[in-house]
Amino acid sequence: MPIIDWTRIPLFQGRQKVESDSAILRVEDLYLRFGALEAVKDVSFEVKGNEILSIIGPNGAGKTCVLNCINGFYRPQRGRIYFKDKEITKLPSHRIAPLGISRTFQNLALYTGLTALDNLMAGRHPHPAMSKEGVISGAFYFGRAHRIEIENREVIEYIIDLLEMEEIRGKVVHSLSYGQRKKVELGRALALEPELLLLDEVMAGMNLDEKDDMARYVIDVHELWGIPVVLVEHDMGVVMDLSDRVIVMDWGTKIAEDVPEVVKKDPRVISAYLGTAEAAERRIT
Amino acid sequence: MGKIEIDLKHVDTSLDLNEFKEDICPDLDLNENNTLPKVMRARVRQWGGEKIWMTHKDFGIWQPYTWKDCYERIELVHLGLVSLGLEPGDVVGIIGDNDPRWFWAEFAVQVGRGIVAGMYTDYHYAEVKYVLGFSKATFAFAKDQEMVDKIVHEKDNLPNLKKCIYWESKGLWFYEQPWLMSYDELEDLGREYKKSHPTLFDENIDKGQPDEPAVIMLSSGTTRMTEDGVPRSQMGQMTHRAVMANLIGIFKLDAWYPTDRWLSYLSPAWGEQYFGLTGGLLSGLEVDFPEEPETINNDIREIGPQALLFPARLWEARIAEVFSRLKDSSRFKRFFYNRFLPLGYKMADYVMTGKKAPLWLSILNKIGYWLVFRPLRDQMGLLHLRHGYNAGATLGPESLRWLHALGIPVKQLYGTTEAGIHCIHPDGDIDYETVGKVLKPEWITVSKEGEILMRGPILGCGYLNDLGAWEKVFDEEGWYHTGDAGHINENGHLIFYDRMKDMVTMPTGRKFSPQYVESRLKFSEFITDCIVLGGEDKAFVSAIVTVDYANAGDWAEKHRVPYTTYPDLSQKSQIYDLVKEEVERVNLYLADDIKIKKFANLHKEFDADDAELTRSGKIRRKFFEERYAELIATIYSDAEKYETEAPVKYRDGRTGKIRTSVTIKTVIE
Numbered sequence: 035m036p037i038i039d040w041t042r043i044p045l046f047q048g049r050q051k052v053e054s055d056s057a058i059l060r061v062e063d064l065y066l067r068f069g070a071l072e073a074v075k076d077v078s079f080e081v082k083g084n085e086i087l088s089i090i091g092p093n094g095a096g097k098t099c100v101l102n103c104i105n106g107f108y109r110p111q112r113g114r115i116y117f118k119d120k121e122i123t124k125l126p127s128h129r130i131a132p133l134g135i136s137r138t139f140q141n142l143a144l145y146t147g148l149t150a151l152d153n154l155m156a157g158r159h160p161h162p163a164m165s166k167e168g169v170i171s172g173a174f175y176f177g178r179a180h181r182i183e184i185e186n187r188e189v190i191e192y193i194i195d196l197l198e199m200e201e202i203r204g205k206v207v208h209s210l211s212y213g214q215r216k217k218v219e220l221g222r223a224l225a226l227e228p229e230l231l232l233l234d235e236v237m238a239g240m241n242l243d244e245k246d247d248m249a250r251y252v253i254d255v256h257e258l259w260g261i262p263v264v265l266v267e268h269d270m271g272v273v274m275d276l277s278d279r280v281i282v283m284d285w286g287t288k289i290a291e292d293v294p295e296v297v298k299k300d301p302r303v304i305s306a307y308l309g310t311a312e313a314a315e316r317r318i319t
Numbered sequence: 320m321g322k323i324e325i326d327l328k329h330v331d332t333s334l335d336l337n338e339f340k341e342d343i344c345p346d347l348d349l350n351e352n353n354t355l356p357k358v359m360r361a362r363v364r365q366w367g368g369e370k371i372w373m374t375h376k377d378f379g380i381w382q383p384y385t386w387k388d389c390y391e392r393i394e395l396v397h398l399g400l401v402s403l404g405l406e407p408g409d410v411v412g413i414i415g416d417n418d419p420r421w422f423w424a425e426f427a428v429q430v431g432r433g434i435v436a437g438m439y440t441d442y443h444y445a446e447v448k449y450v451l452g453f454s455k456a457t458f459a460f461a462k463d464q465e466m467v468d469k470i471v472h473e474k475d476n477l478p479n480l481k482k483c484i485y486w487e488s489k490g491l492w493f494y495e496q497p498w499l500m501s502y503d504e505l506e507d508l509g510r511e512y513k514k515s516h517p518t519l520f521d522e523n524i525d526k527g528q529p530d531e532p533a534v535i536m537l538s539s540g541t542t543r544m545t546e547d548g549v550p551r552s553q554m555g556q557m558t559h560r561a562v563m564a565n566l567i568g569i570f571k572l573d574a575w576y577p578t579d580r581w582l583s584y585l586s587p588a589w590g591e592q593y594f595g596l597t598g599g600l601l602s603g604l605e606v607d608f609p610e611e612p613e614t615i616n617n618d619i620r621e622i623g624p625q626a627l628l629f630p631a632r633l634w635e636a637r638i639a640e641v642f643s644r645l646k647d648s649s650r651f652k653r654f655f656y657n658r659f660l661p662l663g664y665k666m667a668d669y670v671m672t673g674k675k676a677p678l679w680l681s682i683l684n685k686i687g688y689w690l691v692f693r694p695l696r697d698q699m700g701l702l703h704l705r706h707g708y709n710a711g712a713t714l715g716p717e718s719l720r721w722l723h724a725l726g727i728p729v730k731q732l733y734g735t736t737e738a739g740i741h742c743i744h745p746d747g748d749i750d751y752e753t754v755g756k757v758l759k760p761e762w763i764t765v766s767k768e769g770e771i772l773m774r775g776p777i778l779g780c781g782y783l784n785d786l787g788a789w790e791k792v793f794d795e796e797g798w799y800h801t802g803d804a805g806h807i808n809e810n811g812h813l814i815f816y817d818r819m820k821d822m823v824t825m826p827t828g829r830k831f832s833p834q835y836v837e838s839r840l841k842f843s844e845f846i847t848d849c850i851v852l853g854g855e856d857k858a859f860v861s862a863i864v865t866v867d868y869a870n871a872g873d874w875a876e877k878h879r880v881p882y883t884t885y886p887d888l889s890q891k892s893q894i895y896d897l898v899k900e901e902v903e904r905v906n907l908y909l910a911d912d913i914k915i916k917k918f919a920n921l922h923k924e925f926d927a928d929d930a931e932l933t934r935s936g937k938i939r940r941k942f943f944e945e946r947y948a949e950l951i952a953t954i955y956s957d958a959e960k961y962e963t964e965a966p967v968k969y970r971d972g973r974t975g976k977i978r979t980s981v982t983i984k985t986v987i988e
Contacts, residue, residue: 191378196489201613203379254490 058083058230058262059104059135064113066099073099074110075286081230081262086252088265088273091283092306097266098140100283101232104264105137106130117230131160134229138219138236140266146208150199150218153207154190157222161186193224196258197251213244220251231255231263237272245269249276274298282306322408322455323434323556325532326781326789329797330561332530334776340567343574344601354527354559356430358600363390366603370577373419376610376618384419392419392506394520397427399509400458401519403482407432407526410454410783414438414447414469415462417583417608420486420502422596424460425587429533430523436535436554436783437588439934440466441927445547448473450537451480454554454783459483460502464490471496532556532780534592538736550930550939554783555736557592565739565777566598568758572745573706573730575602579625580703583608584615584633589935590710593740594628619700627704630711631838632847632936634729637699638718639844643870644698656695659687663724671723673747692725701727708732708743711935713815715838716751723749731755733815737792738799739777742813753812760811764798770819771805772798804832821940823853825860827912833940836860836905836915843901844870845894848925850938851915852951859916860909861954863947864898865889865924871897886922886979895920895984902986916987917954921947922963922979929968954983 057080066074074096081087089097102108104115106127115123122130136157144153171179194203199221202214210218216236223231233252237245249272256263267273273280274294282290282297284306290297297303336349352361362372368387375382384392397405405411411428413421413435425435436454438447440462447469451459457479461467467485474480474496485491486502513520538553545551557565575581575598583595583606599606604626609618619627629637645656666684669676676684696702707722707729714731722729733754734740741763742755757763762775774797781789792800804816816822817832824830833851840849840862849864866889875882875891882888898920906914925931931943944951953961961981968974 188378191380195378198611200379200610201617204617250490257492258489 056083057081058118059264060114060116061100061104062114062116064100064103064110064115066096066103066108066110072286074103076113077283077286077288078113079281079288079291081264083262084260085278086256086263086265086276088267088277088280089283090267090270090273090280094285095283096286097283098234099286101137101234101264101266104130104232105135128160131226134226135232136223136226136228136230137232138216138223138234140234140238142215142219144207144215144218144222147206149204149206150202150210150214150221151190151194151204153218154193154221154225155186157225158186158190161226189227190221190225193221196224196254197221198247213240216240216244216248217251220248224255229261231261232266233263234266235268236265237267237269245272252276322406323410323532323783324781324786325556325558326786327530327558329774329793329799330558330778330780331774331776332558332560334560334564336529336560336563336567339564339776341571343567343570344603347601349563353529354429354524354531355533355563355597355600356426356524356527358563359390359393359426360521360524362386362600362603370603371605372599373422373606373608375419375608376614376621379610381607381621389419389423393423393426393430394513395506395509396423396502397430397509397520397523398512398516399505399507400427401431401516401523402508402512403458403505405431405433405458409433409458410436410456412436412438412447412451412454412456412459413461413587414440414442414466415460415486416440416612417585417587417591417595418462418486419608421460421462421587422606424484425596428458430520430527432523432527432531434532434535434556434783437537437586437592439537439586439588441934442469443549443928444469444472445545446549448476449545449547449549449551450554451477454535455479457481461485463487467491467494467499471499474498527559529560530558530780533559533562534596535783536592536736536779537588548930550933553736553785553788555779556781556783557739558780561739561777561779562593562597563601566593566601568777569598569740569743570602572743572756572758575604575626575706577603579604579705580622581606582619582622582624582627584612585628585630585710586934590628594626594708616700620697621700623700623703625703626706626708628708628710628732630936631709631714631841632712634707634709634714634722635718635841635847638721638842639867639870641695641699642844643873655691659683659691660724662687663692663726664720667720667723667726670747671749671751688726695725696727699727704728706730710734712937713754713834713838715840715842717839717842719749719751721842733813735773735799735801735803737779738773738801739779741773741777748810748812750810750812752814753808754805754815756810756812757807760807763807763813765806766798766800768819769804769806769816771801771803771813771815773801774798818940824855825853825912826855826858829910829912831913836862836909836913837938839905839908840864840901843898843904845874845897846901848932848938850940850943852944852954853913857955860913861951862902862915862918863921863950863954864918865921866894866898868924885924886977889920889922890980890982892982895982899984899986906986914987917983917985919950919954919961919981919983922981923967923977950981959983 059081062078064074064077091097103110106125171177197217202210237248277294280294280297281288282303290300290303352358363386366386368385370386371383372386372389373384411433413424415421428435436450438450459470461470461483470483482498482500484500484502484505488501534557536555538555581595581599581604585591595606607622609615662683666676666680704727707727709729710732730744731754732740733742742757744755764772766772802819804819804822805814807813817834822830823833836851837849840846845867847865847867849862851862853860868885871894880891880893902915902918927934950961964976964978966974967977
C-alpha cells in the first residue's frame with residue numbers, strides 16, 4: 035500500500051532534528067592568495083551541527099572562495115579545515131563529496147542537455163552506495179546494479195516530491211527557467227544525502243515567489259534532515275529570516291560574527307556591506 | 320437526521336431508481352443499494368481486489384488502488400472519525416487537490432451520514448473561514464501545509480472545529496497544535512477502534528437513507544458578500560436519490576462503462592461530486608488522479624482517459640497551445656494540417672448530426688486521421704477520449720467545431736448547483752449552438768419571460784443552514800428558477816443565452832448575450848478572457864480583453880517586439896493590432912448594432928483573488944463593471960488613453976496598488 039512514509043526511506047532513518055551544539059565543520063586561519071591578490075585572509079569559524087549559518091558580504095569579499103576551499107576546489111596556502119574532526123584541507127574535491135559535503139554553485143553546474151531527473155541521478159553518483167555496484171553488474175545492468183538503481187531512483191523521487199519538481203522531472207534542463215534550474219541544482223546537491231549543505235547564492239536572480247519557495251525548501255531540508263546549512267547570500271531579507279548566525283566578510287577578512295539581530299545593527303557591517311550611497315558607488319566603479 | 324436541516328418539499332422523492340435506470344448499470348440493484356455507500360459496498364462485493372477503482376501518480380509511479388483497498392481505507396477513516404466523535408448530520412470540510420484520500424474521506428463521512436463541504440485550493444483564509452464557519456464544520460481535511468496554514472490562521476474563529484486532518488506532512492513536522500493530526504494517525508485510530516467495533520462500519524452503511532443529503536455543491540456566489548468581503552457561496556445539498564438519478568439520466572444519453580478511465584481534474588468542491596465521485600461509483604470505471612495539477616499535460620497522455628471534464632477555459636487553453644505549437648512546426652507538417660483540416664470539419668458535420676458520411680469523405684478522413692488528427696490527439700492526450708465534457712461557461716462554436724474536426728468528441732453540459740445537470744449532448748446529436756439535449760422534457764421548461772425552470776427528482780434539498788433563501792428560488796407551482804435565459808428548440812436541445820440579469824438590451828431595442836460574443840472572442844489564441852459591454856445607456860458595444868501572456872509573449876518574441884511585464888506587453892500597439900483582427904473576425908457574425916466598436920486590453924489578467932472571477936472561472940460582471948467604471952466611462956468618451964491606479968489583493972490578504980495606462984482602440988469609426 036503506497037503511503038508517504040518519510041521514515042521508511044534511508045535518507046531519513048535516524049535523522050531527527052539534531053540538538054547537538056558541537057561543531058561539524060571547523061575552519062582555522064584560512065588564507066588564500068591568487069598571485070598578489072589576497073582573497074581570504076586568516077578566516078576562522080565553526081559550523082554547528084544544527085544551524086543555518088550565513089556568510090554575507092559585498093562582491094569580491096571572498097565568500098565563494100571560502101566555500102571553494104571547503105569542498106576542495108581551491109587549495110588554501112595556509113590554514114586547516116576539519117569536517118567531523120577529520121582534516122580535509124588537502125583532499126581533492128571528489129574525495130570530499132562522498133564524506134557528506136555537497137554544494138550548489140552560483141553559476142549553476144548542470145548537464146543542460148539532460149533531463150532534470152537525469153541530473154539528479156548523476157548527482158547521486160558520488161554516493162557510497164554506488165561504489166558497491168560492481169563493474170560487470172553495472173555494465174550489463176542486472177542484479178545488484180539494477181537493484182541499486184531502483185533504490186537510487188526512490189531517493190530521487192523523494193527529493194522531487196520535497197522540492198515539488200514533478201512538473202519538470204522529465205524536462206530537459208536547457209528548456210527550464212533560471213529559477214527552476216536553481217531548484218534542480220539544489221536537488222542535485224541533496225541527491226548525495228549530505229551531512230553538510232553549502233549553498234552558494236541559491237536565491238540570486240530569482241523573483242519574489244521563487245525566493246519564498248526556495249527559502250521554504252531550505253528550511254524544510256534543515257528541519258527534516260537536521261543537517262546544517264551554510265548559506266552564501268546577498269539578499270539581506272532572506273539572510274536575516276533564515277539564519278541562526280551570520281558571518282560578515284569584507285575584503286577577505288571576517289569583520290563580524292553573531293546572531294542576525296546583532297549583525298544588523300553593527301556599524302562596521304552597515305558601512306561595509308549595506309554601505310552609504312557613496313560607498314555603494316565606489317564599489318560599482 | 321441530526322443537525323442538518325433539509326427541505327424535501329420541492330424535490331420529487333417518489334422516483335423509483337431501479338425502474339428509472341432501465342438497462343443502465345445492469346449489475347446494480349438500486350432499491351437495495353439506495354445510497355452511495357451502499358452502492359460502494361455492492362461494488363466491492365462484486366469486484367473486491369480484482370478491479371482497480373482509483374490510481375494516483377505518486378513519486379513518479381501510478382499507484383493503483385483496488386475496490387477492496389479503497390474500501391478498507393474508507394473503513395479506517397470512518398472508524399477513526401467516529402472514535403473522535405463524528406455524528407450523523409455533521410459537516411466536514413475538505414480542502415486540497417484531487418486525491419484518492421479526498422474521496423476516501425468523503426465516503427467515510429457519507430457512511431457516517433454526515434456531509435462534506437468541499438473547498439477550492441486557491442481559497443484564501445477568509446473564504447475558508449466562511450465555508451467552515453457557516454457550515455459549522457466539526458472536522459476538516461486539508462492536503463498540505465499551505466492548506467493547513469489557512470485553517471490555523473482562522474482556528475480561533477471556528478468554535479465547532481474539533482480536528483483538522485492533513486495528508487501530506489511535509490513542513491508540518493513541528494506544528495504543535497493539539498487539534499492537528501495526520502491521515503495516517505487517523506487511520507491508526509480507526510484500526511484501534513475496529514478491534515472493539517468490528518461490524519460498526521457495515522451497520523452504519525445500512526443506516527443510510529436515500530433521501531438524506533449526500534453531497535454539497537458549492538455555488539459560485541456571484542452576488543452576495545460576507546463581512547470579510549468574500550463571495551457568499553451557497554451550499555446546495557443533494558440527496559442520494561437525486562444525485563444517482565442525475566448520473567443515470569446522463570448515462571442514458573451518454574453511456575460510461577466499467578472499462579473506461581476517468582481523469583479527475585475538476586475541483587471536487589464542484590462538478591467532480593457528480594462525475595468522478597458518483598459517476599465513478601455507479602459506472603464502476605477507473606478514476607485516475609494526476610500527480611499535481613501542474614503535471615496534467617504529461618499525466619493525461621499517460622492515462623489516455625475515455626472520459627473527462629474540463630472547464631471551458633482549459634479547453635480553450637489546450638486549443639491555444641496546439642495553435643501555438645503548430646506555428647513552430649515544420650512547413651511539411653503545416654501543409655498536411657492545412658489540407659486535412661477542412662475535411663475534418665466536413666466529416667465533423669456528419670458525425671455530430673449522426674448522419675452517414677459519403678464513402679470518399681470517410682476514406683480521405685481516415686488518411687487524415689493517420690497523418691494529422693491521430694498524432695495531434697495523441698499529443699494532447701485525448702486519443703482515446705469518448706466523452707469530453709465542458710462545463711462552467713459555454714465553449715465557443717469555433718472551439719467545439721475544431722475539436723470535433725480532429726475527432727475529439729467534446730460535449731456541452733448544462734446544470735446548476737441547485738438542480739444538478741439537466742442537459743447533455745448525446746453522441747451523434749451534437750449541436751454547437753446548444754448546451755445539450757434535455758434529460759427529460761417534463762423536468763425542464765422555459766417561462767414566458769424566457770427564464771429556464773426546473774423541477775422533478777433531480778433537485779437539491781435546500782441550502783445548508785439557509786433554508787429561507789432556498790424557499791425564495793421556487794415559485795408557487797414548485798418550479799425552480801435558475802435565473803438563466805434560454806429556450807428549448809424543436810430537437811429538444813436547450814439553447815442557453817446568459818444569466819437573465821446579464822442579458823443586455825441595446826438602445827436600438829436589440830437583445831443580446833455578452834457571454835455568447837465573449838465565447839467567440841475567446842477562441843483566439845491571443846485572448847484568455849474578455850468582457851463585452853453594452854446596454855441601454857451605452858451607445859455601442861465594446862470589449863475589455865486580457866491577452867494570453869504565453870502566446871502573445873511568444874508572438875512578440877518572434878516578431879521582435881520587446882516587452883518587460885504583462886502590463887507592458889498588453890499595451891503594445893502590435894498586440895492591439897492582433898486583438899483588432901480577432902475582434903473584426905467576430906464582428907462578421909454580429910448584427911450591425913451589436914458589433915464591437917471599441918476595445919481595450921486590460922493591464923492585468925482577470926483574477927479570482929481580486930473577486931473578478933468566480934472560483935470556477937466565470938466573470939462576476941456587476942462587480943467588474945463597478946470596479947472598472949472609470950475605464951468603461953473612458954471607453955465611451957472620446958479619449959484614447961486611460962490612466963489607472965488599480966487596487967490589487969494578494970492571496971495572503973495584503974493589498975497594494977498598480978499604476979498603468981490603458982489604450983483604447985477603435986475598430987469601427
